Amino acid sequence: MKRAGLLFGLLAWTLWSRADDGRLLWLGGTAPDSPCRVKVRGIGPTAPHATETTVALAREALADGYRGSDVTLVLDTAARLGDGFRLQGPRPATVTASSAVGLLYGAYALLRRQNTQAETGPYDCMERPALTLRMLDHWDNPDGSVERGYAGRSIWKWEQMAAGRMSDSLRARLCLYAQANASVGINAVVLNNVNASPKMLSRIYLDKVQVVADLLRPYGIRVYLSVNFASPMALGDTRTADPQNARVRRWWQRKAAEIYALMPDFGGFLVKANSEGQPGPGDYHRTHAEGANMLADALAPYGGKVVWRSFVYGAGHRHEDRVKQAVSEFAGLDGLFRDNVMLQSKNGPLDFQPREPYAPIFDRMERTSQLAELQITQEYLGQSRHLVYLAPMWKEFFEQVKPSRLKGVAGVANVGDTANWCGHPFSQANWYAFGRLAWNPELSAEAIADEWLRQTFHTADARFLAPVGMMMMTSREACVNYMMPLGLHHLFKFDHHYGPEPGGFKASYPREWCPVYYHRADSAGIGFDRTVATGSGATAQYREPYATQYERLETCPEQLLLWFHHVPWDYRMQSGNTLWQELCCKYRLGVSMVEVYRDFWRSSTRPYVDAECWQQVDGLLQVQLNDAREWRETCLDYFQTFSHQPIE
């Protein structure tokens, strides 16, 4: 009955809406002419309800979208596939897995094979996820706003999260969200902002969270919450939040018991502590380990995890180079965290810039489980207005921080309640790519772009796929070039982080928010000297060979030059240009690349793309081009006041 209602809701909602406005993401496919028959083996009458529900989802996904005549789903608990699966086919096609969620992932993999029009010869392949935790972090607030969200308001309509209050359309939409995640193997979701409202732990909200958890569970997705470290105090139950205080500890233990009574598979807590004004153990002169361990002890009896962020700066390290502060703060705590604590660090040491070197904290915590935090929402890469495909950036990170050293990855989500979820039609590709890379970091960015294009635009035509794939693949470098090439960083306008403000400085702000603190342009040159010899010494935080490579001007990769060195304007670059000329070239190149994208889109893609979507991308590429020009002009005009050389 419940299922029929759900199906009806989904159907009504799809008919009512125009299915081509991007809401179906990469899951649209084309409906089979005749329904495919799905047989299920290995599930007896005594199978747990949860298994049945998940297998039913796998069956439905195939029945709705698979064009072969027969598929068999085999649940074989002896197959030792973990969350993975085995696919054999094509006729008949068989999906084997040792868990229900493995069957669901396998079903989506089979659909992906079909919808990417992979070769049709015989196949027999096995897949297992490379990383255990593949998590989306939402920065959604209880009032429905989304921090750094550029695609509308929060998808969690909290006022509707109560028994009987959820509309069919909301349910259908959230099911689609869950399907999208399951289709790429995302298995955990943090529902709320790391700048966490204490309210999220109140009973009223926990009941709502339970509704979401019940909805996502069948798709193999566990719910986590960001928590405010001072919650017991903020909710009026204690007078302190000191982790050594017995009442405070008991409060967290009781809260954990309350949560697990509602959600036995609750994932755990994500914590931003003593960072950008958030409370934390430091407020009581306790360490991050003491704070994290208190929460870890409360969650441990239930198998819950604490994900503790290393994104801290300011407090206690006022005069230190900001990019060094995470290591300064955490290295000494290595080995002191409980087993169910994981340290989550952003890919770079600063803050999701278009290009950063990897964060050296990944080298420094040898006895602590680590997660990498990537940002899918393009806070510093043109938000939902620029076409920037992020997989090449994430691959660059994985070259230096081997995924095998990580327990998982978290991606700061880019979804909102706008019809197509992500704002820019191409931003959907970043959500997709995040999941695919979390599942298998060995996949190439190119292959993922190609998969996404085929499934999203329902075409196998190389005249579309090759050039548009190329556009995606080069788009991140284009963005680096028109925003901040050669290792420049944080030239953004204050707060919204969209446009350029290289001259940004206000004495009343912390210096770490001022672009001039980062580029250090003067009449001698430009760049932040982070060498041990003459600068902040950040290079010493890296393992070899990177420490030496970054330290020396001659071996530092040019793409990171001004991140690590203050370089004279007349310094000779590998191209033969002076630094100033090279800077001008890069900015110009960035703009030209976007010009090429816009022209190509305009002249050659119309036949392949739904009219509404085509129009939207066309308009956005024009916006991106105007913005790229503004970046070039603003930055070069400003830097010229120091270089005193012509803009060539």
Ligand code: GCW
């Ligand atoms: O990137 C910066 C953002 C803040 C964000 C913070 C963080 C959630 O500008 O909006 O806060 O980082 O990651 O905690």
